[in-house]
Amino acid sequence: MPRLTTRERRERYEREYSFQKRHGKPFFPNAVFHDTIVSLVVVALIMGMTILWHAQFGGVPGEGTAERIGGLLGPAYEAKADPGVLGYDPRPDWYFFFLFELLRIFKTPELLIVGSIIIPTIWMVLLIGWPFIDRNPDRRLSRRPIALALGVTVPIVLLALTFYGSKAPGAAGAVSNEPGAAAFAAGSCSTCHTLANAGTAGNVGPVLDQAMPDYARVLDLVTNGQGGMPAFKATYSEDEIKCLAGYVATWAGATGTTPGPNAASAKDVYPAACAKAGGLFAGTAASAAGP
Ligand code: HEC
Incomplete structure (x- = not known):
């Protein structure tokens, strides 16, 4: 295509414009009518x-019933929220995974704003x-290296x-649902001890995953x-202490769901x-069945 002067380009545009004005279809009512029909179809589909x-479900299906878990159109309702779960691991829907990962890259609190606000804003x-930055009228890919590179990279x-x-x-720091985990994590043990299963990272006392004490030792x-470790017999009941020790x-x-060597x-x-x-000691499995 020979390079056109600005004037030639304008003339060409004006010719095209007056042609379309005479022969083209007007936005109103043609396009408006089409859009209305399509919107109505979408609404009808959703209503259907x-x-x-x-x-399929009628009323609210009971907890744990098959309908609750999944019908033709997915679950009727998801499991009831359990305020006792401390280890809930929030996850976005799949189409937000990229943003989720971006946030994971900028982990430290000072940089969080870069991943959560600055980069998405620059992007928007x-x-x-x-359209205002790239005014290149060429459609051939070889003449548009930057657009091509961006179109592939993004x-x-x-x-x-x-x-x-x-x-x-x-x-990190998610508490497992094992009985005792929530009590360990929520109580004072967590401030002094690291225990992977409870998701705690205290560093005053020994790392329990390394010490791996047996039941009698923890109970004692x-x-x-002992030393820097406070006594808890005045704080917790006998069963609560046995639970924590166990x-x-x-x-x-x-390792994961395989118990430690002193289980x-x-x-x-x-x-x-x-x-x-x-x-809090009973764990989520038990508390779901409880009162
Ligand atoms: C104020 C900090 C602190 C708190 C709170 C605390 N501990 Fe400790 N813990 C220690 C210290 C310090 C030691 C090391 C004691 C020693 O060896 O003299 C220790 C030792 C232990 C050990 C022995 C580990 C080994 O080497 O065999 C166990 C088990 C233990 N703690 C469990 C717990 C549990 C369970 C709780 C919560 C009920 C708890 N601790 C709360 C500071 C703490």
């Missing part, structure tokens, strides 16, 4: 799915401003962020204290003592 959904401004970066976001491990220390003996040094020393009391202690 709602009616189908209601016909660029998207809005792009989807790749988004796909990669989405992929890594989907693989992100659970939130929690009851009577929990620590079972899960210190654990057997607690098997007579744990988790029975936790169920007896109740409340």
